[in-house]
Amino acid sequence: MRKRGREGLFAANPLYKWLxxxxxxxxxxxxxxxxxxxxxxxxxxxxxxxxxxxxxxxTVRQLRLKAxxxxxxxxxxxxxHRTYIGGIERGERNPTLLMIVRIAxxxxxxxxxxxxxxxxxxNEFTD
Numbered sequence: 001m002r003k004r005g006r007e008g009l010f011a012a013n014p015l016y017k018w019l020x021x022x023x024x025x026x027x028x029x030x031x032x033x034x035x036x037x038x039x040x041x042x043x044x045x046x047x048x049x050x051x052x053x054x055x056x057x058x059t060v061r062q063l064r065l066k067a068x069x070x071x072x073x074x075x076x077x078x079x080x081h082r083t084y085i086g087g088i089e090r091g092e093r094n095p096t097l098l099m100i101v102r103i104a105x106x107x108x109x110x111x112x113x114x115x116x117x118x119x120x121x122x123n124e125f126t127d
Contacts, residue, residue: 053091053093053094055091056088056114056115057088057089057092058091059116059117060085060103060107060114063107063109063114067107069106069107071085071086071089074106074107077105078099078102078103078105078106079102080099080103085103088103100114
């Protein structure tokens with residue numbers, strides 16, 4: 001079996017690179033560890049943020065379908081571009097509070113309703 005060196009599986013990992021490198025002083029080591037932890041923390045935060053956007057988008061889609069509206073009709077009612085509504089529903093957009101208020105008014109629901117977490121069963125949503 002062939003051994004993997006720095007060019008192997010973990011080569012892109014900053015912590016692995018640091019462990020394989022010539023280590024400097026304790027201060028440099030501590031600084032490098034802090035930077036690596038910050039990078040990992042940032043990556044985890046981005047994943048959590050993305051999940052929140054996807055959940056929000058699914059809720060908007062569920063409310064839109066329940067109201068019997070197309071994306072285009074919802075967009076017209078909310079004075080938002082149709083593609084922006086699609087981006088929200090896919091979790092690709094991070095709408096401002098004013099956009100959320102417009103969407104809630106266009107759906108004729110309270111703003112708080114959009115933030116309720118819905119359980120998804122197959123392609124159906126439950127309250």
